[in-house]
Every structure is written in structure tokens, then in C-alpha cells.
Amino acid sequence: xxKKLNYKEFDEAIAHGDxxxxxxxxxxxxxxxxxxxxxxxxxxxxxxxxxxxxxxxDPEYQxxxxxxxxxxxxxxxxxxxxxxxxxxxxxxxxxxxxxxCLYD
Amino acid sequence: MYDVAIIGTGAAGIxxxxxxxxxxxxxxxxxxxxxxxxxxxxxxxxxxxxxxFVSGKQMQEGFINHLAxxxxxxxxxxxxxxxxxxxxxxxxxxxxxxxxCSVILATGVSSLKTYEGEERLLGKGxxxxxxxxxxxxxxxxxxxxxxxxDFEGEIEYLEQTCSKIYLVANYKNPKQFSDKxxxxxxxxxxxxxxxxxxxxxNDTNEYDVKAVxxxxxxxxxxxxxxxxxxxxxxxxxxxxxxxxxxxxxxxGDCTGRPYQYVKAAGEGNVAAHSVLEYLSETGYKGxxxxxxxxxxxxxxxxxxxxxxxSNMPTDQTxxxxxxxxxxxxxxxxxxxxxxxxxxxxxxxxxxxxxRYNRENIRVTIGQNLYDYEAENKLVGKRTGExxxxxxxxxxxxxxxxxxxxxxxxxxxxxxxxxNNPAVTTLNQYYQMVKQEAQQAELDLxxxxxxxxxxxxxxxxxxxxxxxxxxxxxxxxxxxxLFAQQMGKGILSMNEEELKKNLGVSTVDExxxxxxxxxxxxxxxxxxxxxxxxxxxxxxxxxxxxxxxLMNLQTMAAEKIKNRVLGGxxxx
Ligand SMILES: Cc1cc2nc3c(=O)[nH]c(=O)nc-3n(C[C@H](O)[C@H](O)[C@H](O)COP(=O)(O)OP(=O)(O)OC[C@H]3O[C@@H](n4cnc5c(N)ncnc54)[C@H](O)[C@@H]3O)c2cc1C
Numbered sequence: 001x002x003k004k005l006n007y008k009e010f011d012e013a014i015a016h017g018d019x020x021x022x023x024x025x026x027x028x029x030x031x032x033x034x035x036x037x038x039x040x041x042x043x044x045x046x047x048x049x050x051x052x053x054x055x056x057x058d059p060e061y062q063x064x065x066x067x068x069x070x071x072x073x074x075x076x077x078x079x080x081x082x083x084x085x086x087x088x089x090x091x092x093x094x095x096x097x098x099x100x101c102l103y104d
Numbered sequence: 105m106y107d108v109a110i111i112g113t114g115a116a117g118i119x120x121x122x123x124x125x126x127x128x129x130x131x132x133x134x135x136x137x138x139x140x141x142x143x144x145x146x147x148x149x150x151x152x153x154x155x156x157f158v159s160g161k162q163m164q165e166g167f168i169n170h171l172a173x174x175x176x177x178x179x180x181x182x183x184x185x186x187x188x189x190x191x192x193x194x195x196x197x198x199x200x201x202x203x204x205c206s207v208i209l210a211t212g213v214s215s216l217k218t219y220e221g222e223e224r225l226l227g228k229g230x231x232x233x234x235x236x237x238x239x240x241x242x243x244x245x246x247x248x249x250x251x252x253x254d255f256e257g258e259i260e261y262l263e264q265t266c267s268k269i270y271l272v273a274n275y276k277n278p279k280q281f282s283d284k285x286x287x288x289x290x291x292x293x294x295x296x297x298x299x300x301x302x303x304x305x306n307d308t309n310e311y312d313v314k315a316v317x318x319x320x321x322x323x324x325x326x327x328x329x330x331x332x333x334x335x336x337x338x339x340x341x342x343x344x345x346x347x348x349x350x351x352x353x354x355x356g357d358c359t360g361r362p363y364q365y366v367k368a369a370g371e372g373n374v375a376a377h378s379v380l381e382y383l384s385e386t387g388y389k390g391x392x393x394x395x396x397x398x399x400x401x402x403x404x405x406x407x408x409x410x411x412x413x414s415n416m417p418t419d420q421t422x423x424x425x426x427x428x429x430x431x432x433x434x435x436x437x438x439x440x441x442x443x444x445x446x447x448x449x450x451x452x453x454x455x456x457x458x459r460y461n462r463e464n465i466r467v468t469i470g471q472n473l474y475d476y477e478a479e480n481k482l483v484g485k486r487t488g489e490x491x492x493x494x495x496x497x498x499x500x501x502x503x504x505x506x507x508x509x510x511x512x513x514x515x516x517x518x519x520x521x522x523n524n525p526a527v528t529t530l531n532q533y534y535q536m537v538k539q540e541a542q543q544a545e546l547d548l549x550x551x552x553x554x555x556x557x558x559x560x561x562x563x564x565x566x567x568x569x570x571x572x573x574x575x576x577x578x579x580x581x582x583x584x585l586f587a588q589q590m591g592k593g594i595l596s597m598n599e600e601e602l603k604k605n606l607g608v609s610t611v612d613e614x615x616x617x618x619x620x621x622x623x624x625x626x627x628x629x630x631x632x633x634x635x636x637x638x639x640x641x642x643x644x645x646x647x648x649x650x651x652x653l654m655n656l657q658t659m660a661a662e663k664i665k666n667r668v669l670g671g672x673x674x675x
Contacts, residue, residue, distance in 0.1 A: 001434045027235055029199045030185060037189040039428065045473070046435045046509040047448055047466050056239060068300070069227050069237050086227060088196070089330055090188035099473040103459040 002042065005051045007058040014076050018048045018102055020094070021074040023067050025056050030088035031071040037091050041098070048098060075101035105203040105390040105414070106132040108379050109195050111183050112210035114140035115365045116356025118167050119372030120208050120379075125174050127380055131394045132202055134179050134195070139164050142212060143365075152365050163365070177395030177410050180559075182254070184233065186329040188349060191388065199235065202412070205388035208375045209325050209339060209347070209354040213363065219249070221295030222318065229301025229315045232323065234258035237315070243267045244314040247304040249293065251275060255319035259285070262317065270304065270311045325358055335360070345375035353378050400560050404635040404660070407556045411549055413668055417541040426530075426537050427511060430518045437507035443485050445470035448507045451482075455492075455499035464504065546668060550661045554632070561631030566623040570647070574622040575615040577650040625653055632656050 005013055014021065022038065024031035042050055055061045055070070065072065068086075075083040075097045082104070083097035108124055110117045113135025121133050138144070146160035155163070171178070181197035186207060195202045222230055231237040234248075238261055245268035248259055252275050262269055263284055271281070272290035291307040295316050304311050326334045333340040333348040338360040345353045355371035357363045383389070392414035398406045417425070443449055452463045459474070467474040469482055478493045478501060485491060490502045519533040527533050583593035586605065594602065599609045608614045626646075633640050633656060646652040 002428075002432050025239060027199075027239075028237075029196055029201070029233070029235070030187070033185075033187055033189070033194045033196060033201055036194075037187075039433075040190060042433050045468050045471055046433075046437075047468060050433075062240065068229065068240065069231065070240075087330060088185060088187040088194070090194075091190040092188065093330070095471075095473060103462070103465065103474055 001046075001049045003049065003051050005053055007053075007060040010051075010053070010061075011079075014051060015079045017078065018098075019076040020048060020050045020098070021053060021076060022050060023053045023055050023061055023065060023070060023072040023074075025054065025070050028070045033088045034071050034073070037094065041091060041094050045098065048102075073097070077101050105192060105205065106130045106392045106394075107204070107383055107388070107390040108132070108206045108208060109134065109193065109202060109204035110208045110210060111135070111186075111195070112140075112212060112356070112358075113178055114143060114210060114212050114356055114368060115167075116212075116358075116368035116372040116375075117208070117210035118171065119369040120210065120355060120376040121176050121372075122170065122174055123373055123376035124379060125176050125394060127376075129380070129383070129394075130390045130392050131176065132179060132195070132204055132392070133176060133395070134181050134183055134197070134202075137178050137180050137400070139167055139178075140212065143167070149365060152369075172397045172399075175394075175397045177397045179395055179410075183328060184323060186352075188329075188351070191351075191386070193351065203390075205386075205390055206351045206379050206382055207329075207353070208345075208372070208379065209329075209352065209358055210356045210368075210372060210375075211325055211328075211358045213338075213357040218324075219293045219295055219318070221297070221301075222316075225295055225297055225301050225316075226327070228299060229297060230295060231315060231317050232319070232327070234262050234317050234319065238262050238265045238317070241266050241315045245270075245312060246315040246317065247288075247311060247313045248272070248317045248319065249274070249290065250278075251320040253278070258317070258319055270313065272306075325354070343374075344378045345371055346378060351382060402556060402560060402635065404553075404557070404637070404663070407553045407635060408549075408664060408667055410556065411552045413549060415548075416545050416668060417538070422534065422538045422541055425541060426534055427514065429537070430514055430533075431512050435509040435511050438510050440506050440508050441486055443469060443482050443503065443506045444508075445483060446508070448509065449482060449503055450505040450507075452502050452504065453499055454502075456495050456497055460495050460499045542669070546661070546665055549668065550657075550664050553664060554657065554660060557631050557635045558628055561627055561634075563627055564630065566626040570626055571619060571622045573647050574625060575618065577648075578618065578622075579611060579615055581650040629653050629656070632660065636660065 003013065022034065038050055042048065053061050055067055061067065065074065071088065072086045073084060074081055082101040085093055085097060107129040109132040110120050111134050113133065117133065117135060121131055124131050144160045144164050148157055148159055149163060150157050181200065183195055183197050185196040187194045193204050193207050195204060235258060242265050244266055246262065246266045247270040248262060249272040250259060256279055259271065259281065263282055269285045270288045271285050272288055272293065274290050289306045289308055294305045295301060296303050296305065301313060301315055304313050304316055325339050326332050329349065329352065331349065339347055339354040339358050341347055341354050341359050345355050347354050353375040355375040356368035359371060392412055395410050398410055402410065437448065440447065447469050448466055449469060450464055450466050453460050467479065469479050472479060481491050481493060485503055487503050487506055490500050492498055492500045514530055516529045519530055520528055527536050583595045587593035594606065594611055597605065602611065603609055606614045608617065629640065629646050629652065633644065636656065638644055640646055644652050
């Protein structure tokens with residue numbers, strides 16, 4: 001499932017379950033590259049949800065998650081951060097982080 | 105998707121391209137039309153078999169002719185990043201991306217050193233991409249180190265975003281920027297800061313900045329593609345020219361000494377053969393075509409020929425898009441009896457530690473995110489059954505439930521929930537999505553074709569009378585437009601109204617500020633009309649008609665659409 005989350009609804013939405021948080025901006029090339037990969041990962045792993053967080057619309061994200069480059073991707077299990085990476089890594093990296101997030 | 109993307113047009117890249125083209129693979133050859141600066145530098149080459157004594161210039165000509173003979177076109181783009189996504193690669197050139205099944209890196213060696221502090225603070229204020237990270241430093245002071253005029257557009261972007269820019273311009277004739285930009289010396293550059301960038305220093309001064317953007321032609325391959333293994337500054341390869349990343353090969357100077365044409369060409373050939381083997385083993389196949397070789401300047405049809413048309417959405421992509429949009433990727437989980445790949449099982453694991461000691465976890469079978477062996481063993485099992493797997497100790501896994509994900513059935517109801525009175529059935533929605541997706545790709549193709557034509561047009565000095573005339577025509581045009589849309593033309597507005605609508609206090613001031621655009625427009629008019637074989641008279645007389653360029657562009661878009669959609673229905 002994909003959800004566009006604004007900052008106000010953020011904490012409540014991700015409190016339960018396994019979430020990939022994708023912090024992005026509209027004009028970031030690598031972010032767009034990541035989109036297609038994410039769609040594939042989600043299709044293969046329907047037990048995970050994706051939250052799309054636009055850090056220009058909600059600058060609060062930038063401060064709280066210390067975003068110093070986009071895309072930044074965090075993995076949350078029941079509201080707790082389990083893994084993260086920054087940059088346009090490929091599917092392998094996403095899967096590696098997901099494995100940690102879901103089971104470690 | 106191309107079978108292979110080759111990055112670099114030196115001896116290594118070209119050698120690989122020739123071999124792969126003759127084996128019928130689709131190639132994306134990225135580099136420069138004049139090939140390699142290094143190649144032309146050599147005064148005399150004496151050790152390339154069969155050529156005798158030749159100059160670098162002759163060598164370059166020989167290579168270009170060979171590419172023409174084999175009908176291989178060069179895509180003149182600078183690669184900034186490569187990412188492996190699943191089985192394929194995404195190649196990013198600024199904001200543009202290409203897809204390929206495999207990659208050959210043939211980027212040569214860069215003589216550029218990194219600056220002190222650059223690598224340590226990369227991602228912590230040091231960035232290579234202005235449009236990616238610029239906004240993070242909104243209204244803050246930054247520095248830019250720029251090595252090529254090509255990146256001035258990126259500086260302009262930062263100019264709008266940041267409060268102050270200290271610019272090191274390591275190239276000839278930098279353009280005149282606004283007062284926000286101060287030129288500083290590029291001698292002995294050091295970047296410092298504890299955890300994040302705090303300061304940039306040169307031989308004379310230090311400047312407090314929050315970020316340093318380094319815009320350079322040559323990006324080290326290891327920062328271009330994540331996790332690429334290097335050895336003493338070169339890409340690490342084995343005898344087959346394989347890097348540590350599956351599907352990614354390297355050849356030429358970038359893999360190490362000796363730096364020689366023959367060695368580069370030889371490795372290009374080895375890499376090409378490894379790619380052939382990789383493609384046949386995996387069965388990967390691209391659907392794009394190698395860009396054909398064309399002599400510059402291009403005609404309009406040539407410009408379409410050298411543009412990638414293979415990304416037009418297929419029925420399958422549109423199906424997927426419709427489903428994804430209407431369901432947001434949501435699925436229902438349906439209970440079932442026997443576990444198969446793709447199913448989701450709820451299990452309890454005992455006997456081990458960490459992930460091997462868990463209650464009620466959910467695992468998608470076959471994704472291998474939990475455990476390859478365990479997931480394989482669960483296939484064919486039923487709810488209530490227990491299996492055992494030997495990890496560090498023996499673990500037991502009990503299945504509590506098996507579900508299969510089912511995407512919701514699409515209904516007209518879902519379409520109606522979108523509240524678009526014109527689109528109320530699935531079929532209509534499908535048609536709308538199809539049209540949107542096709543139009544979006546057509547717009548992109550048109551943009552590429554037009555910029556290809558624009559790029560090849562040598563800039564001519566715009567006569568003053570043309571600038572004046574284009575200004576007059578635009579004045580009339582805006583007057584009419586505003587009269588129509590706001591009830592008052594710009595020529596009848598007072599100072600206050602002009603300030604509000606155009607941001608300046610007189611119409612003449614506005615026209616004067618558009619000078620750069622008139623020069624560009626004049627050059628675009630010349631280039632596009634020439635490529636389309638249209639004389640700039642009568643209805644295309646730009647000295648008497650305002651919309652000529654717009655009309656030419658619309659005609660171009662129409663021609664492209666007919667070609668692309670016409671071609672699709674034929675096959
Ligand atoms: C002055 C001089 C004299 C020489 N004389 C000889 C000689 O006599 N005999 C001999 O054998 N060798 C000679 N050499 C060495 C020879 O030039 C190199 O070994 C050879 O050019 C290496 O080829 P290459 O394909 O590996 O890389 P290069 O020729 O360096 O080509 C690299 C290509 O990659 C492109 N590129 C790099 N990064 C990117 C990117 N990010 N995106 C897109 N494209 C990119 C570049 O534009 C370039 O086209 C000489 C070199 C010099 C400088």
C-alpha cells in the first residue's frame with residue numbers, strides 16, 4: 001500500500017506495522033528512479049506499506065529526520081526505526097533493509 | 105530498455121560498442137560526439153597494430169568513421185549516477201534516466217583530485233547535484249566549485265534558492281551572475297566542518313557556508329555507482345572485466361595501468377564478450393534500438409531517429425498503472441490451504457536466536473527476506489504443520505495461517521469515487537490513463553527532439569532590429585492577452601497594476617528584461633525551421649507574427665505524434 005503522508009498524520013499512521021518511509025522532493029532525479037523500484041518491491045511484498053513524505057511541503061520532516069540529501073529512506077517496524085539509507089540505491093539495498101526491518 | 109549501456113567514448117567504449125553492435129545487441133553509447141579529449145591530445149601513436157604512425161586526431165577520425173560504418177550513434181550526455189534496480193540498471197544523466205540490462209564502464213581516468221574534506225563530508229553538506237539537494241539550503245550561504253560552463257544552469261538554480269553563493273569557476277568565460285554570487289579564488293581549496301560542512305577555505309580567505317556543491321565533468325566511477333569495488337583508485341575487475349556488481353563490467357584506463365589505446369580497446373572487447381555471455385545466460389533482452397549514426401546537423405526526421413521511442417507505455421504498463429492508481433497498491437489477503445510461492449504465511453519459530461526465535465511473524469514465501477532455506481521448505485505445507493531447519497541449531501517452524509494476496513477487483517464504483525463527471529466507467533478511466541501516459545511520453549520525446557535540434561544549432565548573433573521587433577510583437581501580444589483575460593491590456597495599465605502583474609513599473613522595462621529570451625528565440629527559430637525545411641516567410645514571418653515559434657513547435661509535436669503512434673499500430 002502506498003500513502004502520501006503529511007507531517008500531521010505521520011506519527012499515528014506509522015505507529016503499527018512495517019513501513020518504508022520515502023523522503024523525497026518533486027525535482028530530485030534519483031527520487032524518481034527510486035519510485036519504479038519501490039513499486040516493484042511493494043508488489044512483491046504486500047505486507048509492507050510505503051509512506052511518501054514530501055520534505056518541501058513539510059519542512060518538519062527535514063529537521064526531525066536530519067535529511068541532508070534526497071532520497072532518504074527509513075524502515076520502521078511498529079513505530080521504531082530499524083534501518084535507513086540515503087541515495088538512489090537499487091532493489092538489493094531496499095530488500096536488505098526490509099529483511100532487517102521485518103525480522104531482526 | 106537497452107541490452108547494454110556503455111559509458112564513455114574512448115578506445116575502450118568504442119571497441120565494446122563495435123563488437124556488441126555486430127552481434128545485434130541494442131546499445132546506448134554515452135559520451136561525446138568528438139569522442140575523447142585524451143585521444144586527440146596524443147601527438148603520435150606508434151603502437152596500435154595496423155595503423156603505423158598516426159596522430160591522435162587521425163585516430164579520432166578513424167574511430168568516428170568506424171562508428172558511422174557500423175551505424176552507432178553517440179548519445180551526448182553526462183552520466184551522474186548509476187543504480188542497480190532488480191535485474192537492470194538505471195542510468196541517470198542529470199534529470200534524465202535510461203534503462204539497460206547491463207553496463208560497461210569505460211570512463212577513462214580522471215586527473216582530478218578530490219578536495220580536502222570532500223569525501224568525508226559527502227552527503228553532509230557536500231553534494232554533486234544542485235537540483236537534488238539545493239533546496240535543503242534555502243536562504244543559506246553556500247559555495248559552488250564548478251569546472252565547466254555546462255553546469256551554469258545548476259548555479260542559476262542555486263542562485264534562486266540560496267542566500268549567498270561563493271563561486272569557484274574553474275573554466276573560461278563564466279557568465280555574469282547576480283550580486284548574490286561572489287567569485288572566489290580556487291587555489292588550495294579545503295572543506296571543513298565537524299559533522300556537517302561549516303566552512304570553505306582557499307589560499308586567501310575562509311567563508312562560512314552550509315554546503316559545498318561540486319559540479320565537475322569527471323565523477324569518480326566509485327561515486328557514480330554505489331558499492332563498486334576499487335583498488336588504488338581504479339575499478340577492480342577480473343580477467344573477464346567483471347566488477348563486483350553483477351551485470352556491470354569495466355574496461356580501459358579506468359581499470360588501471362598501462363594507460364594505452366590498445367589495452368583499452370582489448371579490454372573493451374573482453375567486456376563486450378562478457379556482456380554477450382551474461383545476456384545469453386540470463387535471457388535478458390532490451391526493447392530499445394541502438395541509436396543510429398547521423399551526420400550533424402540533423403534534419404527533423406534524423407532528430408526523431410536518434411531519440412529513444414521505446415518507452416511509449418505498453419498495454420501492460422497501462423493496466424498496472426490503472427490498478428495501482430485505483431487501489432493504491434492495496435490488496436486483500438485470502439485464506440488458503442497449501443503454501444505456494446508468493447503466499448504469506450504466519451509462523452512461529454523456535455529453537456534459535458534473533459529472527460529464529462519469533463512468534464507470529466509474517467513471511468512472504470519466495471522473497472527470501474526471512475530465510476531462503478526455510479521459505480523453500482515451507483512450499484507445499486499446510487496450516488498446522490511444523491518443519492525443521494538446521495541453522496546454528498535446529499529450529500522448528502509452525503504454520504498458523506496461509507494467505508494469498510489478491511488485488512481488489514476493479515469496478516466502475518472506484519472510478520466514480522474519483523469524482524470526475526467526465527469519467528465514470530473503468531473503460532473511460534483506462535482510456536484517460538492511456539491518453540495521459542502516452543501524451544506524457546510524447547511530450548518528453550518532443551522535448552528531446554527539439555533540444556537535440558537546438559543543441560546542434562550554432563548560436564548566431566541576433567541583429568538588434570530583430571530584438572527590437574520581437575519586443576514590439578510581444579508587447580502587442582501581451583496587451584491583447586491581458587485585455588482578454590483580465591479586461592485590461594498592459595498598455596493601458598498604470599504603474600501599480602504593472603507592478604502587480606508583471607513585477608516591473610513600465611512596459612519597456614519588462615520588454616528590456618526579456619532580451620535574453622529574444623536572442624534565444626531567434627536562434628531556435630533559425631534552427632527549427634532549417635531542420636523542418638520551412639522558409640521563414642509569409643505565415644512564418646517572425647518579424648510580423650508573434651506565434652511563429654509556437655506554431656513551429658506545435659507542428660513538430662504533431663509530426664512526432666503521427667510518427668510514433670502510426671509506428672505503434674503497425675507493429
Ligand atoms: C597526451 C597523451 C598521449 C598519449 N599517447 C598514447 C600513445 O602514444 N599510445 C597509447 O597507446 N596511448 C597513449 N595515450 C593514452 C590513451 O589516450 C588512453 O590509454 C586511452 O585514451 C584510454 O581509453 P579509454 O577508453 O579507457 O578512456 P578515455 O579515452 O579517457 O575515454 C573516456 C571517455 O569517457 C567519457 N566519460 C567519462 N566520464 C563520463 C561520464 N560520467 N558520462 C559520460 N561519459 C563519460 C569521456 O568523455 C571520454 O569520452 C596518451 C594519452 C595522452 C593524454
